[in-house]
Amino acid sequence: MCNLYSHTRNVEAMRKLFANFDDAGVNVPPLPGVFPDYAAPIVRNDEGGPRLAMTRWGMPSSKKAIFDAAKKRADKLRARGKEFEFDQLLRMEPDGGTTNVRNTSSSHWKRWLGVESRCLVPLNSFSEFDWSTKQDVWFAFGEDRPTAFFAGIWARQWTSVRKIKTGEETIDLYAFLTTDPNAEVGAVHPKAMPVILTTPEECEMWMTAPWEQAKLMQRPLPDGFLDIVARGVKKDELTPTSTP
Secondary structure (H helix, E strand, C coil): CCCCEEECCCHHHHHCCCCCCECCCCCCCCEEEECCCCEEEEEEEECCEEEEEEEEECECCCHHHHHHHHHHHHHHHHHCCCCCCHHHHHHCCCCCCECEECCCCCHHHHCCCCHHHEEEEEECEEEEEECCCCEEEEEECCCCCCCEEEEEEEEEEEEEECCCCCCEEEEEEEEEEEECCCHHHHCCCCCCEECEECCHHHHHHHHHCCHHHHHHHCCCCCCCCCEEEEECCCCCCCCCCCCC
8 A cells, every 4th residue: 555655746747748747826845754644746637627726635535434433432342331422423523535545446535536537647756665674665666766647547626534633624535546556666565566557548548538438547567667766764855856
């Protein structure tokens, strides 16, 4: 599961892969470490066309996941002799969000697979946690870390409780797809890797094609495409030496 990535390039670097989007009024800071439930830039299909927007990472979790979490909380309260109303407990159950989407045949995700809910998530490197060495391992397309995009989906104005202390919030959310790992990622994380788009044609297909065509993008990168560029850090701080 990819729960950490970096984006440190500018808007023009994104346009080399997907040119036609509105970036008016959006400031894109360097983000050497993008963490779940924080805002990061995405290019999303929006009213009026593709638009750059700072959006919170973590799509809504399934009703079953939230119900199961609330049931566990209810069991603990019950064991302590605390009174509660389960419906209210369920409504206020925190959902930190689902960062990676694998099972696109799930009814939970199908509502967001249409063109109107697609987005591109820019990255320069991403991390997978190596449990054998207990450290983050960062992958990129070489030491220079050129821009690529995760194939993403987004939800408009979703109401949920992200954190107990803030209560209900209504916010825009995103996540990106995963698939089987290629050789490089599989050596560190054998279960999955993000779906990464590296050409203008792939980005255009993801943002415009019907799902029957777009779902073909949910595949691993060919072996040999990625390099390990850092280890043991939570932010990929190295500044690329070349222009976008």
